[in-house]
Amino acid sequence: MDDELNALRRTRMRWNTPLxxxxxxxxxxxxxxxxxxxxDFGCGWGELLLRAAGRTPGLRGTGVDTDGTSLARGRAAARERGLAAQVEFVEADAATWDGPVGRGLCIGASHAFGSTKAALDRLARVVAPGGRLLFGDGYWAAPPSPTALEIFGGDILPLPELLDAAAAAGWQVLHLSAADQREWDDFESTSRAALAEWLLAHPADPRAAEVREWLGRRLREYVGDYRGVLGFTYLVLGR
Ligand SMILES: C[S@@+](CC[C@H](N)C(=O)[O-])C[C@H]1O[C@@H](n2cnc3c(N)ncnc32)[C@H](O)[C@@H]1O
Structure with a gap:
């Protein structure tokens, strides 16, 4: 898909996670x-970071991501909400960001560090003692089919193993929750919505076939291969 469609694709999403x-x-x-x-490590457009800043006077936020388009959306949102002086967006590799930081967010971005375990280990060295980390990550809620493994790769853990990895990295679990089915369905629907509406409005566009194929495949994979199989957990971790 070209840059225009790629930028359009995420416009209906509040954030890039089932939440x-x-x-x-x-x-x-x-x-x-x-x-x-x-x-915020792998912040995307940093919606949760901006919400945190909006409700916490004196909080200084930094969003780190490698995707310039998402960072530009975050900067524009910060300006619109009067948060530009409070929240900075930096184009950088989260995996080499130096600490110490007091509080961290890492949601759906463990792959930036190589794997779930690598992210938990690295962030335990970057978040200062006494600090907290909100870690959002995928896990297998049910045994994955070969196709699900092909889509998401071999690094995803079942939840007990993910919690073991957090403990081994020195984290204490302060809170655990998981995305429910409606959050997942809304995430998948908003991931498709902008392009689905574009396709209805532009059926004769030369890019229509490619967009139709992408929309069909994404929906088939979701309902056929990972709905109810890929879970997503949110852990508030302390150290
Ligand atoms: C699924 S999105 C989640 C975004 C955001 N945390 C949210 O919840 O909306 C994963 C993000 O990780 C970013 N990312 C991938 N590799 C990265 C890296 N090495 N350093 C920083 N960000 C990275 C991607 O650009 C993307 O914005």
Whole structure:
């Protein structure tokens, strides 16, 4: 897909993870961000980081991502909400970001560090003692089919093993929750919505066949291969 369609694709998504508004508020409550620093590793357009800044005077936010288009969306949102002085977006590799940081977010971005285990290990060295990390990551909620393994790769863990990896890295679990079915369905639907609407409006566009194929494949894979199989957990971790 070209840059225009790629940019359009994510416009209907609030954030790039299966998460309701109410669940996000709960996670921010459990993170208890104060007037210190909060660094978002693999922030995308940093919606959760901006929400944290918006409700916490004195919080200084830094969003780190390698995707310039997402960072530009985050900067524009920060300006619109009067948060530009409070939240900075930096184009950089999260895996080599130096600490110490007081509080961290890493949601759907463990692959930036190589794997779930690598992310938990690295972030345990980057988050300062006494700090907290909101770690959102995929896990196998049911045994994956060969096709699901092909789509998502071999690094995803069942939840007990993910928790073992967190403990081995020195983290204490302060909160655990998981995306529910409606959050997943909404995530998948909003991932497809902008392109599905574009296709209805542009059936004769030369790119229509490619978009139709992508939309069909994504929906088939979701309902056929990973709905109810790939879970997504949110852990508030302390050390
Ligand atoms: C599934 S998205 C999640 C984005 C965001 N955390 C959210 O919840 O909306 C994963 C993000 O990780 C970013 N990413 C991948 N590799 C990275 C790296 N090495 N350093 C920083 N960001 C990276 C991608 O650009 C993408 O924005």
């Amino acid at each position: 309701s508004e109410a669940h996000a508020e709960l996670l921010l409550d459990r993170m208890a961000p104060g007037p210190g620093d909060l660094t």
